[in-house]
Amino acid sequence: MAHRSREHLSVPLISLARESRRACTIGVRGFLSQRRQTLKQQPDQQAGFPPPAARRRLPIAATLLLLLGSAPVVLADGAGVKIPIADGFDFPVGKPEGTGYYIARGVRLTPPVHFGEDWNGKGGGDTDLGDPVYATGDGIVSWAYDVHVGWGNVVMIRHAYRDPSTGELKFCDSLYGHLNEIKVKVGQIVKRGDQIGTIGTNHGMYPAHLHFEIRNNINIGMQRESVNRDYANWAVPSDFIKKYRRLNREWGKAMAPTGTYQDYQGFKGL
Numbered sequence: 001m002a003h004r005s006r007e008h009l010s011v012p013l014i015s016l017a018r019e020s021r022r023a024c025t026i027g028v029r030g031f032l033s034q035r036r037q038t039l040k041q042q043p044d045q046q047a048g049f050p051p052p053a054a055r056r057r058l059p060i061a062a063t064l065l066l067l068l069g070s071a072p073v074v075l076a077d078g079a080g081v082k083i084p085i086a087d088g089f090d091f092p093v094g095k096p097e098g099t100g101y102y103i104a105r106g107v108r109l110t111p112p113v114h115f116g117e118d119w120n121g122k123g124g125g126d127t128d129l130g131d132p133v134y135a136t137g138d139g140i141v142s143w144a145y146d147v148h149v150g151w152g153n154v155v156m157i158r159h160a161y162r163d164p165s166t167g168e169l170k171f172c173d174s175l176y177g178h179l180n181e182i183k184v185k186v187g188q189i190v191k192r193g194d195q196i197g198t199i200g201t202n203h204g205m206y207p208a209h210l211h212f213e214i215r216n217n218i219n220i221g222m223q224r225e226s227v228n229r230d231y232a233n234w235a236v237p238s239d240f241i242k243k244y245r246r247l248n249r250e251w252g253k254a255m256a257p258t259g260t261y262q263d264y265q266g267f268k269g270l
């Protein structure tokens with residue numbers, strides 16, 4: 001059953017600005033109290049807190065925090081999380097066009113099933129081992145764990161995008177399997193083209209390649225057997241990318257559902 005995406009969205013700019021200002025204030029306060037804590041722990045600290053040098057540095061640090069927009073993503077229990085709306089999708093290797101790579105094995109939803117595309121370097125063998133793997137589009141990391149078995153290191157990213165043919169806001173998940181390294185954490189906001197890991201072998205189980213899926217159904221997580229094998233649930237990744245290659249930039253954010261995956265091997269998704 002496909003997830004029904006709902007239109008939660010379109011926060012006016014003013015309220016976004018207000019919110020990010022509020023979040024930044026919390027961030028700065030947190031920073032200041034951490035800073036005080038650190039200073040308190042210094043055994044040789046003189047009376048007269050904070051020392052003049054620290055007092056001078058604090059506003060600079062606070063300004064930097066504001067400029068960097070380091071406000072953390074706030075997760076309200078199961079209610080969802082605000083994420084950027086994707087302005088298009090790129091290929092996950094050889095960015096942005098997939099240059100230097102090919103699809104060694106495509107999607108097949110009848111036995112023997114393969115729910116994604118296997119991307120290999122044109123050099124063959126393990127020449128692509130350790131090559132960078134990129135986020136296919138803007139989104140939030142919804143899974144980033146080594147679950148071993150046939151998967152190894154798996155990253156999933158939840159994306160919001162607007163289908164230009166209907167204007168409907170939709171959600172999908174991209175999945176990157178058998179990674180050699182994971183370079184992101186659950187809850188992290190990523191931009192299209194950000195490196196999220198490297199191509200791997202699943203601990204030597206396969207020749208190096210990227211197993212790449214796009215799911216229209218955002219409830220699947222690690223439970224692929226729990227849903228029908230059809231294109232309501234799965235997309236052909238390269239077709240999806242070509243179809244939504246470039247989308248209009250939107251300044252509003254989307255409220256992406258959280259808590260949609262079942263726990264797996266003791267790990268919990270977004």
Ligand SMILES: [Zn+2]
Nearest residue numbers: 116117118211
């Ligand atoms: Zn595969």
